[in-house]
Every structure is written in structure tokens, then in C-alpha cells.
Amino acid sequence: MSEDKEPLFSAKNLKLITAPLGAQNPITVQVLGICSALAVTAKLEPAIVMAISVTFVTTFSNFIISLLRNTIPTRIRIIVQLVVVAALVIIVDQILKAYAYEVSLQLSVFVGLIITNCIIMGRLEAFALSNKPWQSVLDGIGNGVGYGIILVIIAFFREVLGSGTITLPGLGTLHVIPKILYDWGYENNGLMILPPMALITVGIIIWVQRARNKDLVETK
Amino acid sequence: MDRQGNTYTFLYASVLVVVVAALLAFVSQTLKPIQQKNIEVAKKIDILKSVNIASTPKDAEEKYEKYIGNNSFVLNYDGKKVEGDAFTVSLEKELKKPAKDRLYPLFISNIDGGKKYIIPVRGKGLWGPIWGYVSLNEDKKTIYGATFGHKGETPGLGAEIEKEPFQKQFAGKTIFDDKGDFTSIKVEKGHNTSNDPHAVDAISGGTITSKGVQAMLQDCLSGYKKFLKE
Numbered sequence: 001m002s003e004d005k006e007p008l009f010s011a012k013n014l015k016l017i018t019a020p021l022g023a024q025n026p027i028t029v030q031v032l033g034i035c036s037a038l039a040v041t042a043k044l045e046p047a048i049v050m051a052i053s054v055t056f057v058t059t060f061s062n063f064i065i066s067l068l069r070n071t072i073p074t075r076i077r078i079i080v081q082l083v084v085v086a087a088l089v090i091i092v093d094q095i096l097k098a099y100a101y102e103v104s105l106q107l108s109v110f111v112g113l114i115i116t117n118c119i120i121m122g123r124l125e126a127f128a129l130s131n132k133p134w135q136s137v138l139d140g141i142g143n144g145v146g147y148g149i150i151l152v153i154i155a156f157f158r159e160v161l162g163s164g165t166i167t168l169p170g171l172g173t174l175h176v177i178p179k180i181l182y183d184w185g186y187e188n189n190g191l192m193i194l195p196p197m198a199l200i201t202v203g204i205i206i207w208v209q210r211a212r213n214k215d216l217v218e219t220k
Numbered sequence: 221m222d223r224q225g226n227t228y229t230f231l232y233a234s235v236l237v238v239v240v241a242a243l244l245a246f247v248s249q250t251l252k253p254i255q256q257k258n259i260e261v262a263k264k265i266d267i268l269k270s271v272n273i274a275s276t277p278k279d280a281e282e283k284y285e286k287y288i289g290n291n292s293f294v295l296n297y298d299g300k301k302v303e304g305d306a307f308t309v310s311l312e313k314e315l316k317k318p319a320k321d322r323l324y325p326l327f328i329s330n331i332d333g334g335k336k337y338i339i340p341v342r343g344k345g346l347w348g349p350i351w352g353y354v355s356l357n358e359d360k361k362t363i364y365g366a367t368f369g370h371k372g373e374t375p376g377l378g379a380e381i382e383k384e385p386f387q388k389q390f391a392g393k394t395i396f397d398d399k400g401d402f403t404s405i406k407v408e409k410g411h412n413t414s415n416d417p418h419a420v421d422a423i424s425g426g427t428i429t430s431k432g433v434q435a436m437l438q439d440c441l442s443g444y445k446k447f448l449k450e
Contacts, residue, residue, distance in 0.1 A: 042375045073229040080236060087240045091247050098251040101258035101277075109372075162376070190425075193376040 008134065016138040020146035022213070027150040028206045029216060032118040037151055038198040039110050045167040046106045047155030051148025053092045053107075055141060057114055058123060061085045062140035065128040072129075081124045082115070089114045103169070119143055154201045162192030263307070269367040270353035271329045271336050287329045288338075295324040299447030311342040311351070315439075324443050327353075334358040339444055343436025346428040347372040350381065350436060354390070360448040363405070366390035368433065378429030389413070389420040395441055395448075402445050407434040 006013070026032045033054075040050045064084050065072075072080050093111045096104035104111065114120065123143050128136040159165060164177035177186065191197050210216045222228060261277050264284040268275045275283045294304035297320045306325035314322040327338035335358045342351040352368035366387050373379040380386050390405065394417045397403050406419040407430045413419040422430035 071223070071232070073224055073232055075224070076229055076233055079233070083236055083240055087244055090244055094247050094251045094255070097258065098254040101255075101262065190376045194374070 013135060013138055016135055017142040017145075020139075020142040021149060022146075022209075023216065025146045025150065025209075026119045026122075026143050027147055027202065028209050030119075030122070032122055033147055034199075034202065036110050036113060036117060037147075037154060037202060038195045040107060041151055041155040041158055041198050041201075042162065042193045043106070043167050044152065044155045044159050045169050046103055047151045048148075048169055049096070049100060049103045050107060050110065051144070051151050053096070053111060054114055054117065054119070054147055055144025056092060057085065057088045057117075058120055058144040058147075059137055059140035060088050061120055062123055062128040062136040063133055065124050066131060066133040066136035069129050077129065078121075078125075081121060085120055085124070086115050100169075119147055150202070150205060153205060154198055157201055158192045158197060161189050162197075164188050260307075266367055266369060267327055267338055267340075267353050270338050270355045270365050271331055272365045273331070287331055288327055291329070292325065292327040295326055295444070295447050297322065297324070297443060297446070299444070299450060311340055311440075312349070315342060319443055322443060324447070326444070326447070329355070332364075336364050337448075339441060341436050341440035343432050343439060345370050345373045345381075345432045346378050346426075347374070350429065350432055352381075352433075352436070354437070354441065356395075356448070360450075361394045361396040363390045363393050363395065370429070373426070373429050376425075377423065378426040380423045380426060381429060381433055386420075386423060393417055393420065395437075400449065402442055404438040404441055405434070407431065407437075 020026060023029065027034065027037055036050065036054075040046045061081070061084050065081055068080070068084075089112065092114070093104070096107070096111060123139060127139045131139070156166070159167065160176055164175060164182075165173045166176050167173045177188075258277075261280050264280045265275050265277070268280065268283055268287065271287070273283060273287060292306035293301050294306050294309060296302050302323065304323060304325075306327060309323050309325040311325075314324075325340055327340075329336045329338060337356045337360060339354050339356070340351070341354060342349065344350065348371035350368060350370045350373070352366060354366045355364040356362065357364050368381040368387060370379060370382060373381065393405055395402065395404055397418065403418040406416075407422045408419050409422040409424070409427070409430070413421045
């Protein structure tokens with residue numbers, strides 16, 4: 001029963017990575033993982049670290065569950081998935097506390113809440129349980145990055161308009177709004193750093209995406 | 221073995237849990253020393269910041285050694301020195317005790333031509349704990365500098381207490397009035413506080429956090445009254 005070996009990066013496999021970036025985006029199309037997208041996007045640095053952490057967890061949980069998929073008893077599969085996800089999240093949390101202490105303080109409880117991020121359980125149930133490890137890894141990376149991109153876009157607008165700065169990991173805070181604008185009476189928009197504006201920013205991104213890709217618009 | 225049977229399910233769950241527990245215990249043990257170090261360094265950065273010394277995680281240890289070092293002790297309510305290491309006293313635990321039984325850590329720094337007394341403070345904000353360090357001049361009543369931190373106050377509102385504009389208001393204020401009575405520092409809105417020696421301006425939209433700072437200063441500084449009046 002030798003099946004034809006598929007190349008590692010066949011068109012079908014690549015689609016697993018690219019689809020979640022656009023037409024299958026977990027945040028803007030499937031509207032999953034919204035809660036953390038609101039919470040950690042007031043500054044760019046925590047958003048980037050969160051994106052990396054979530055990608056790590058989606059990739060490895062997809063991989064591990066896919067490896068175990070034929071051994072997991074159906075009745076406790078959700079529990080098994082949760083244990084795997086929770087273990088990975090705790091590892092991420094511990095690593096951040098050891099090597100990115102400042103950022104871990106900013107992310108505080110939201111690293112722990114990756115466990116409840118709907119994207120992760122969603123991908124495990126919908127994909128990893130019925131696909132091979134390599135495809136699952138690609139799917140995990142795709143969804144993690146798809147989530148991360150939106151997070152970074154939201155954080156970029158919120159930080160530039162709300163604080164007038166850009167904070168990148170390792171580079172510190174850069175002031176991007178020239179001082180002269182402030183002298184002329186420009187004010188940072190304090191509303192941007194509050195959670196409601198994150199929701200509105202997500203809404204605008206969804207709007208822009210749907211205007212450009214008519215396939216996403218539901219027909220009546 | 222039947223993959224859907226009870227025995228298999230129980231065995232599977234048990235093995236999984238043991239493996240995961242072992243893995244997590246290993247990770248936690250391996251990373252613990254580095255995490256402890258981070259917490260210590262962050263505390264040193266905060267203490268140094270209260271006497272206006274900027275430091276980064278890289279040079280904090282060195283600067284702490286230079287400006288403070290072992291120059292710290294623990295006081296009791298009567299202002300007498302007692303046994304203990306000021307750096308390891310947990311304010312969180314001390315504040316649960318009645319004021320008379322608490323330990324009062326104190327750090328001393330010699331900079332800017334005089335002794336500075338650094339007092340750690342801790343209290344409640346809107347969403348979680350807030351804390352900070354207040355440094356007093358050698359006269360033991362004029363504030364030299366103050367720094368505050370918080371766990372989860374709202375960015376742009378309560379979280380402004382960790383920003384410079386709020387903190388630099390404290391320099392030059394006094395916590396005792398002319399008669400020598402303890403006044404603490406009020407954090408108030410609505411009047412010009414720049415001429416008031418015992419008040420600073422609160423944060424708009426951060427009322428509860430501002431009140432938390434006021435209560436924290438009142439609560440924590442008052443325990444040092446006896447020592448400061450000496």
C-alpha cells in the first residue's frame with residue numbers, strides 16, 4: 001500500500017499556510033480569538049510576542065495531536081487536547097518569564113489565556129485530528145501567523161494613533177509622530193488605547209478585506 | 221486492546237498526565253533561577269529609579285551595589301532596627317498584619333551629597349496591586365523622588381502612575397507639616413496642587429487608581445512615623 005509521496009511543499013500544502021493569512025483568516029473571517037486581539041494590542045511589542053507565542057502553540061499542539069490522533073480515545077479527546085495545549089502554554093509562559101521578563105509582565109494573564117483561544121482548539125478539532133503531522137504543522141503555522149498579522153496591524157494603528165510611538169522587541173520605543181505636530185496642537189487619541197477601539201479597528205480591517213475580496217461576502 | 225474501552229481510556233489519561241507533569245516540572249525547575257533573578261533585578265531597577273538613577277536590566281546589579289549595596293535594614297513599628305534582610309521582606313505579607321506587628325524595610329542611598337531614605341510602598345489599584353518606592357531627603361520629610369508600578373491598571377488612565385509626569389510631581393513635597401504632624405501626600409483633582417506641599421495632581425480618568433496611590437502612601441508611610449521623627 002505505497003501511496004505516492006507528496007512533495008513537502010506541494011501546492012496543496014502551501015495553501016495550508018497561505019489560506020489562513022487571507023481568505024480563511026482566523027480573526028477577520030472566522031472571527032475566532034477576538035478577546036486576546038483586543039487585550040494585547042495597545043502596544044506593538046506585546047502584540048508581536050503574543051503572535052509568536054500563539055504561533056508556537058498552534059504549531060506544536062497541531063503536531064503533537066496529529067501524531068497522537070490514532071491513539072486518542074474519542075471520549076476523552078477534548079481533555080487530551082486541553083492537556084497538550086495547557087502544557088505548551090505553561091512552557092511558553094515560563095520561557096517568557098525567564099527570557100522576556102518585561103514583556104511577560106505586560107502580557108500578564110493573556111499568555112495563560114492562550115489555552116482558551118478558540119483558534120487553537122478549533123484547529124485541533126477541525127484539522128489535526130484528521131490529518132498527517134506535516135500538514136498539521138503547516139496548518140498550525142498558517143493559523144498562528146494569520147492571527148499574528150492581524151494582531152500586529154491592529155497594534156500598529158493603536159500605538160501610533162494612541163501613543164505616537166512604535167515599540168519593537170529589542171529596539172525600544174521609537175517616537176514616530178514628529179514633535180512639531182504636538183507643538184501645533186496635535187494630541188494622541190487616548191481612545192485608541194482603550195479596548196473598544198481595538199474592536200472598531202478589527203471591524204475596519206474586516207470591511208477592507210471584504211471590499212477587496214467579494215467571495216467573503218455572504219449572499220442572501 | 222480496545223481503543224474505546226474504559227481500561228484503555230484510563231491508562232491513556234494516566235500516562236499522558238504523568239508525562240506532561242514530569243515535563244512541566246523539569247521546565248519549571250530549569251528556568252526558576254533565571255526567573256528569580258529577573259524579579260530581583262526588576263526590584264533593584266525600581267529602587268534605583270526612586271532616587272532618580274536610571275538603570276537597565278544589564279547594569280542594575282552593578283549600580284545597586286554602588287549606590288545602595290548592603291545599606292538597608294528592617295525596622296519595627298517603634299522605629300527600632302530588627303533582624304532581617306530588607307530586600308527579601310515581602311510587603312504583600314506584611315500588609316496583612318496589623319500595623320504594630322509589621323516589618324518595615326528601609327533602603328539608604330548616598331547620592332547627590334546626602335543620605336536618601338527609600339521606603340517601599342504597596343497598595344490596591346483598580347484592577348490589581350500597585351506598588352512603588354518613595355525616597356526622602358536627609359531631613360526625613362521632603363520627598364526626593366518616587367516611582368510607582370502596577371499590575372494591570374488601564375493603559376492611558378490608571379497606568380499613567382508609572383509615567384514620569386505623574387511621578388515627578390512628588391519631588392519636593394513633604395509628608396510632615398510645620399508642626400511635625402504626619403500628613404502623607406494627597407492625590408487630588410480640581411485644585412492647583414503645585415503650591416500645596418502635601419498634594420499632587422490626580423490622573424483624569426484614573427480616579428480609583430489615584431485614590432489607591434493616596435491610600436497606599438498614607439498606609440505604608442505612616443508606619444515609619446516614629447523612625448522619621450527621630
